[in-house]
């Protein structure tokens with residue numbers, strides 16, 4: 375592990391001076407007040423400390439920064455948009471780390487519409503990448519509630535998922551090449567634009583989901599897709615999750631891969647979002663136990679897609695699979711429906727102390743998972759509220775537990791409640807053959823749970839990989855392991 379230098383004020387100042395020589399005086403922060411937003415996660419669950427925060431502008435600058443920090447023996451914490459769910463971008467409280475933010479590295483280096491690829495620097499904001507792809511008549515499909523502030527380097531490092539995984543896969547499926555600075559300061563140029571390359575181990579996959587523990591990602595080659603020219607959003611009211619699966623199955627048989635999103639939300643979550651966002655309106659006439667947010671897209675222009683979706687939903691209503699449904703009449707209505715879906719996280723946080731689980735189980739097991747979790751939490755923690763939202767098509771459900779502020783007034787009481795809720799969700803997840811982290815990662819929140827649930831042989835291989843890349847343990851200490 376990191377030796378924890380520089381321990382003296384002098385050593386810290388020497389290090390900061392060297393970093394300023396590399397990136398310029400204005401791109402190193404060291405005052406507590408200036409560093410604040412880089413030392414706390416957005417949920418305010420973790421507070422760290424650091425020698426400084428540094429903002430390099432090029433891969434070469436990142437390499438020099440890493441060398442200087444490695445020589446000083448201090449930890450290096452890569453930080454993108456700081457929207458992560460697991461405290462992975464927050465340094466430990468010991469104050470012996472440097473936070474490295476690639477936010478100034480935000481150039482689109484190349485776009486190749488014929489190869490359907492885009493080479494971008496790690497600090498590019500996800501929404502900007504989506505826009506640039508669209509301006510070139512292409513689609514970059516990753517879509518998250520945080521897309522206005524998360525960075526592509528962070529998306530790769532967390533193997534982000536979001537709402538379009540059903541059709542396009544998670545980040546792991548969207549990357550062709552990676553450039554990264556290794557913990558000893560060497561630059562690895564793996565910016566391949568190839569779709570086929572069978573020359574041994576696929577090193578880029580190690581960096582995808584590595585959460586800053588193997589090196590700093592500085593640029594990536596992304597896959598692009600044809601831009602849809604017909605796009606429709608629907609909201610359906612459903613009585614239970616078995617019927618939600620029946621609806622998904624029917625839509626997939628009838629519309630195939632045109633289904634790009636199929637998300638579900640429980641009634642109490644839907645009501646919470648509306649209560650916290652008075653400008654949002656319920657598009658349906660009556661309340662329903664469950665909702666499905668559906669998006670279908672096609673590259674073909676015309677009314678065929680609308681006709682096919684209308685027909686499928688009408689048949690679903692006729693057969694009782696759905697009890698009501700609305701198709702957005704225009705882009706503004708579609709955006710309003712998706713705003714309900716993308717506003718859950720803020721609404722949950724505003725309503726009390728909340729934790730969001732990130733479970734995946736086989737898609738067919740989702741109804742059993744939710745029924746068992748709901749019953750077990752109600753029995754063990756009667757004062758909490760439990761909400762459900764997630765990516766049904768991926769078997770990825772977020773069980774959100776909100777602890778009322780008055781009952782859980784002390785940190786100890788809250789910690790006990792979190793432990794009890796985690797134990798329930800984990801027990802049921804494992805029994806159903808699921809994963810405790812589908813898309814959010816491990817960071818610092820889930821280190822214990824990773825060790826508990828990942829097979830020992832896999833942990834052994836993961837540790838060997840970490841030791842191979844980072845024998846001194848300076849990259850993002852305390853995360854993942």
Ligand code: FAD
Nearest residue numbers: 454455456457458462519525527528529531535536586591
């Ligand atoms: P950060 O939070 O800054 O960092 C996350 C991790 O990546 C840390 O371990 C950090 O050290 C590492 N890292 C960051 N940049 C680099 C780099 N250049 N090189 C190496 N390591 C790096 N996530 C989902 O998967 N699906 C969702 O649907 C989703 N919805 C969200 C909705 C909201 C409202 C919010 C706030 C978050 C949501 N997230 C979701 C979580 C989060 O946005 C993603 O995990 C995102 O990929 C993190 O990107 P970031 O740039 O903010 O990374």
Ligand code: MLT
Nearest residue numbers: 519536718719730764772
């Ligand atoms: C989502 O799907 O909305 C997220 O992953 C966010 C959350 O879990 O709060």
Ligand code: ZN
Nearest residue numbers: 536764772813
């Ligand atoms: Zn999610």
